Amino acid sequence: MGRCVKILFGSLSIIVALIAIGIGYLKMNDFYRQKLFARFLNKISDPNNTAMMDIRCNQLLKHSNVKGQVLEIGSGTGINFPCLHNNTNIQSYIGIEPNVQTYSYF
Incomplete structure (x- = not known):
């Protein structure tokens, strides 16, 4: 029993250390953090999900x-643009x- 607990806690501490290293790397590297955030944002705001878009x-x-x-301001991947696209009351739309990294998802 004691050996299993040691192995479990040893494995858990390695996983926690790897997560901490990954978070530290993302905190120091803007490019990868922005790229990861853009990919995550695109996944959670899928324009092909018609029920959610409605x-x-x-x-x-x-x-x-x-x-x-x-x-x-903060238009992300441009998920709101399809909602406003056919609105005849809108003269122009600017997204900042x-x-x-989100520009490739527009």
């Missing part, structure tokens, strides 16, 4: 009086996103 668009348009010139 909910998103209905909520976005229902709770806001979107018209004229629209400025979206500081993470250049």
Whole structure:
């Protein structure tokens, strides 16, 4: 029993150490952190999921009086753009996103 506990805690400490190293690396390296965040953002905001897009668009348009010139700060992967695309009240749309890694998902 004691040997199994030692092996379990030894394995667990190695896993925790590897996670800490990975987090430390991402904290120091902006490029990979932004790339990982852009990939994660794209996964959770899938524009091909029509049920979620319907909910998103209905909520976005229902709770806001979107018209004229629209400025979206932190537009991410541009997930809100399809919701606003066919809105005839919008004259122009500008999305500002500081993470250049998200641009490939537009």
